[in-house]
Amino acid sequence: MLFQPRTRLLILALGQGVRRLHVSAAFNAKAKVSMSRFEPSNYVSYEKLNENVNIVRKRLNRPLTLSEKIVYGHLDDPVGQDIARGHTYLRLRPDRVAMQDATAQMAMLQFISSGLPCVAVPSTIHCDHLIEAQIGGAKDLARAKDINAEVYNFLASAGAKYGVGFWKPGSGIIHQIILENYAYPGVLLIGTDSHTPNGGGLGSICIGVGGADAVDVMAGIPWELKCPKVIGVKLTGKLSGWTSPKDVILKVAGILTVKGGTGAIVEYHGPGVDSISCTGMATICNMGAEIGATTSVFPYNHRMKTYLEKTGRGDIASLADDYADLLVPDPGCEYDSIVEINLDELKPHINGPFTPDLAHPMADIGATAVKNGWPLEVKVGLIGSCTNSSYEDMGRSASVAKQALDKGLKCKAAFTITPGSEQIRATIERDGYSKILGDVGGMVLANACGPCIGQWDRRDVKKGEKNTIVTSYNRNFTARNDANPATHAFVASPEIVTALAIAGTLDFNPEVDYLTAANGEKFKLEPPSADELPKLDFDPGQDTYQHPPAEGGSKLRVDVSPTSTRLQLLEPFDKWAGGDLEDLQVLIKVKGKCTTDHISAAGPWLKFRGHLDNISNNMLIGAVNIENDGINKIKNQLTGEYGGVPDVARHYKANGLSWVVVGDDNYGEGSSREHAALEPRHLGGRCIIVKSFARIHETNLKKQGMLPLTFQIPADYDKIRPDDKISIKGLANFTPGKPLSAVVNHSDGSKDDFQLNHTFNETQIEWFQAGSALNRMKELQ
Numbered sequence: 001m002l003f004q005p006r007t008r009l010l011i012l013a014l015g016q017g018v019r020r021l022h023v024s025a026a027f028n029a030k031a032k033v034s035m036s037r038f039e040p041s042n043y044v045s046y047e048k049l050n051e052n053v054n055i056v057r058k059r060l061n062r063p064l065t066l067s068e069k070i071v072y073g074h075l076d077d078p079v080g081q082d083i084a085r086g087h088t089y090l091r092l093r094p095d096r097v098a099m100q101d102a103t104a105q106m107a108m109l110q111f112i113s114s115g116l117p118c119v120a121v122p123s124t125i126h127c128d129h130l131i132e133a134q135i136g137g138a139k140d141l142a143r144a145k146d147i148n149a150e151v152y153n154f155l156a157s158a159g160a161k162y163g164v165g166f167w168k169p170g171s172g173i174i175h176q177i178i179l180e181n182y183a184y185p186g187v188l189l190i191g192t193d194s195h196t197p198n199g200g201g202l203g204s205i206c207i208g209v210g211g212a213d214a215v216d217v218m219a220g221i222p223w224e225l226k227c228p229k230v231i232g233v234k235l236t237g238k239l240s241g242w243t244s245p246k247d248v249i250l251k252v253a254g255i256l257t258v259k260g261g262t263g264a265i266v267e268y269h270g271p272g273v274d275s276i277s278c279t280g281m282a283t284i285c286n287m288g289a290e291i292g293a294t295t296s297v298f299p300y301n302h303r304m305k306t307y308l309e310k311t312g313r314g315d316i317a318s319l320a321d322d323y324a325d326l327l328v329p330d331p332g333c334e335y336d337s338i339v340e341i342n343l344d345e346l347k348p349h350i351n352g353p354f355t356p357d358l359a360h361p362m363a364d365i366g367a368t369a370v371k372n373g374w375p376l377e378v379k380v381g382l383i384g385s386c387t388n389s390s391y392e393d394m395g396r397s398a399s400v401a402k403q404a405l406d407k408g409l410k411c412k413a414a415f416t417i418t419p420g421s422e423q424i425r426a427t428i429e430r431d432g433y434s435k436i437l438g439d440v441g442g443m444v445l446a447n448a449c450g451p452c453i454g455q456w457d458r459r460d461v462k463k464g465e466k467n468t469i470v471t472s473y474n475r476n477f478t479a480r481n482d483a484n485p486a487t488h489a490f491v492a493s494p495e496i497v498t499a500l501a502i503a504g505t506l507d508f509n510p511e512v513d514y515l516t517a518a519n520g521e522k523f524k525l526e527p528p529s530a531d532e533l534p535k536l537d538f539d540p541g542q543d544t545y546q547h548p549p550a551e552g553g554s555k556l557r558v559d560v561s562p563t564s565t566r567l568q569l570l571e572p573f574d575k576w577a578g579g580d581l582e583d584l585q586v587l588i589k590v591k592g593k594c595t596t597d598h599i600s601a602a603g604p605w606l607k608f609r610g611h612l613d614n615i616s617n618n619m620l621i622g623a624v625n626i627e628n629d630g631i632n633k634i635k636n637q638l639t640g641e642y643g644g645v646p647d648v649a650r651h652y653k654a655n656g657l658s659w660v661v662v663g664d665d666n667y668g669e670g671s672s673r674e675h676a677a678l679e680p681r682h683l684g685g686r687c688i689i690v691k692s693f694a695r696i697h698e699t700n701l702k703k704q705g706m707l708p709l710t711f712q713i714p715a716d717y718d719k720i721r722p723d724d725k726i727s728i729k730g731l732a733n734f735t736p737g738k739p740l741s742a743v744v745n746h747s748d749g750s751k752d753d754f755q756l757n758h759t760f761n762e763t764q765i766e767w768f769q770a771g772s773a774l775n776r777m778k779e780l781q
Helices: 005-013 046-060 066-072 102-116 137-147 149-162 173-181 197-202 211-218 245-256 271-275 277-291 300-311 315-322 363-372 391-406 422-430 431-441 493-505 603-608 614-619 646-652 675-682 695-703 714-719 762-770 773-780
Strands: 089-092 096-100 123-126 165-168 186-190 203-206 223-226 229-237 264-267 295-297 337-342 349-351 359-361 378-384 414-418 442-444 467-471 487-491 582-587 659-664 687-691 707-711 725-729 741-743 751-757
Touching: 046 066, 046 315, 066 165, 066 203, 066 264, 096 211, 102 149, 102 186, 102 211, 102 773, 123 173, 149 165, 149 315, 165 695, 173 197, 173 363, 186 197, 186 211, 197 203, 197 223, 197 277, 197 295, 197 300, 197 762, 203 295, 203 714, 203 762, 211 223, 211 773, 229 271, 245 277, 245 337, 245 359, 264 277, 271 582, 277 295, 277 391, 295 582, 300 315, 349 363, 359 467, 378 391, 378 493, 391 422, 391 725, 414 431, 414 493, 422 431, 422 493, 431 442, 467 493, 582 646, 582 687, 582 773, 603 614, 614 646, 614 675, 675 687, 675 695, 695 707, 695 762, 695 773, 707 714, 707 741, 707 773, 714 751, 762 773
Parallel strands: 096 123, 096 186, 123 165, 186 203, 229 264, 229 337, 264 295, 378 414, 378 467, 414 442, 467 487, 582 659, 659 687, 687 707
Antiparallel strands: 089 223, 349 359, 349 487, 582 725, 707 751, 725 741, 741 751
C-alpha cells in the first residue's frame, strides 16, 4: 500500500513511529529544487542518490544505515567501488565545500597553486575566526575589519575570481550559516573545520577536513575517505526539565572518550530522537568531533522539516518528504556497536576540565571539584559558539536569566553571549532575549567564534592564575580559550552555564539548590522553557553575503604582497628522493595528550594562518617534552643548547638535518587545522611516529608528503630516547598494508629496531613520492 501525499505529511508530523514507505515513481517527477537560494542553478539530486543507494544495496545484499546511504550514495563508482567498513578507501563526490577564514587562506592559496580557473562544486568562505572578543560585538567587529583588512580582501577577491561565495565578517559562525542555508537531508558536505558535523542535525553528512582535501573537491577530483564504521546511538524516552540536547553528547563523550569514535560515523536513532529540536540535534552532532567521530547524523523527521520551512527552504522539505524512506535507516540495518541512552533518566552534565570527555553529572561536580582542588568560584560564564547558539539555546538561557532578574539578581560571574549568526543576533534582539541577557549582566559579543577558538582578550585574571570558567562551547583543552594554562574550563549546556554564572559557583545544581533573592527569600530556578523556533519569521538582519560575479572571475586579479606578514604564496615541497629516510633526528618526544592546539596554537596565532613561514613559529610550542616535562623547551642536538621547538627545527633544517616527532595516543585530536601538518613539513620534518592518530590529522600529514606511522607494538614508544636518530626502512617497496621498519640509533652506540604500521593506500603513496598531494595533482594535469 502507498500513502497519498497528505497522509505522508501526517506520518512525518507524527515522527518516526510510523514506517515511511516508497512513493510512486510518478510522484518523484517534480520540478527541480535548488540546493540553496544562493545557487539557483545547482539542484538537489535525490534521484541520483536513490539510484546509487539501490545499486549498492543490491551489491551488498543487506539493509543500509542512514550514514551508509548518504555516503555510498555519493560514490564516484557505485558499481565497482570496493566497500568494507573500516578497511577500504571510498572515492566520493561531495555536493559542496565550506571553509572558515582561518583555514580558507591556506586552502585558497593551494587552489591558486593548482592553476585551475574555477571551483567545480558550490563552495563558500565564512569569516568567523579572526574576530577577537574584547569590549563588545559592534566595536570588536569594527576592530577586526581594520586589523584583518588584508586577509579579508584576499579571501573576497579570491572568492570572486574562482567562483566561491563569500560571507563577510559579522555574518556569523560557519556552522550556523551552513545549517541555516546549505545543509539539508542527504547532502554530503565537507568543511575545513572539525565541527562541520554540525550539519548532521539536518540529516546531512558533513565532514571536517583539511584544506588540501577541500582543494581536491573544488578541483573536481574524487575525495578519498576510509570507509567509516557506524556506531549506533539509540535514544529512548524524552528530554525534559533541565536536561538538554547538550547533555546527550556530554554523556556520549563520557562513554566513548575522545578517541572512541575514531574512524566511525555516529548515527542517532530510536524513539527519543523526536523529542529533540533540529538545532538540538545539530548541537549533538557538532560535539561529536570531541569523540573523534568522522561525523554524526540524525534521521529525517518533522523537526527537520519545520526547520527547513522556517529558514525559507520549504521546497527542499517537500522534496525530502517524497524521499523520506531514503533519508532514514533501512529497517534491520546493523551497526558496528550500539550505545543506548534513556532520555527520561539522563541528567544535566558538565564536562572537564582540560578534556571534553571527563563527564560529571551536575549533582556530583561540586564534591568532585573539592576533591581535586578545582576552583569553585566561577569567574566567567560564556554561552554561544557553533555548538550552542541557536534561537532555542538563547531562549532557554533567557528563561533562566529572567527568573533571576524577577528576584532582583544579576550574574555574580562575568557573562558573555555569542550569537551564532547575524540572523540569530537580529532575531533575539527583536524578540527581547538580548535585552534580558544584557540586563542580567551579559555582554553580547560579535557573531563569531570568539573565545571558543581562543579569540579572547581576557583581562580579569593574570596568566598562570588558577581559575574556573564554564562555557557552552565544545572544547576545553589546556589554555584553549584564554591562553592561560591554569584556567579550568568546563563545558555544559547554555542554560546550565547561565545558572552557574548567576550563582557564581561550580557547586550549584539548579535542579535542587536554592538561590537567595534580593529581598532575602530563598527560591529555586524553574526548568527553562523556550520556543524551538521564533513565532514570527527569522529576522535576517544585515545582508552579509557576496555572490561570485555572474560573468566569472577570469579578468580579476588576486594579489599577494611579497612583503606581507599575513599572506604568503606557497612553494612546492620537495619530492621523495627515492631511498630510505636515514638518521632522522628526534626533534621532540611528546608526552601525553597532543592536540592540534598543542601542535599549532590558535588565538593570537590565527593572524598568521595565511603565511606558512610565520605560522610555523608556533609549531609544537604547546607539546610536553618527555625529557624535562617542559613546554617549548628541547635540546638542540647539534649545539647542546636548549631552545624553542620551532627554533631548533629551523636550525636542523638550515644544517640539512631532517627530523622526526615521536608522540603518544590520539595524536592530533581536535581541530582540522592542516597547519599542524604543513608546519612540520615546512620546517624539515619527514615523519611522525605515534601510538595512534586522530583521523583528520593523519590525512593532513599524508596530504603534505609526511609519513604518519604508528608503533606496531605501542610499548616500543618507550624504547625511543630524546637524542636518538631513527632510520625508516622499506620505502623502496612502500605498498598498502605492508609495514615499514625503524632502526633506532642511540647516542651510546646501541640500537633498537621495530615495525611501524601505516594506513597509506596506493594514491596516498603517490602523494608521498611526489612530495605532496598538490604536487601530484599538478603532475596529473
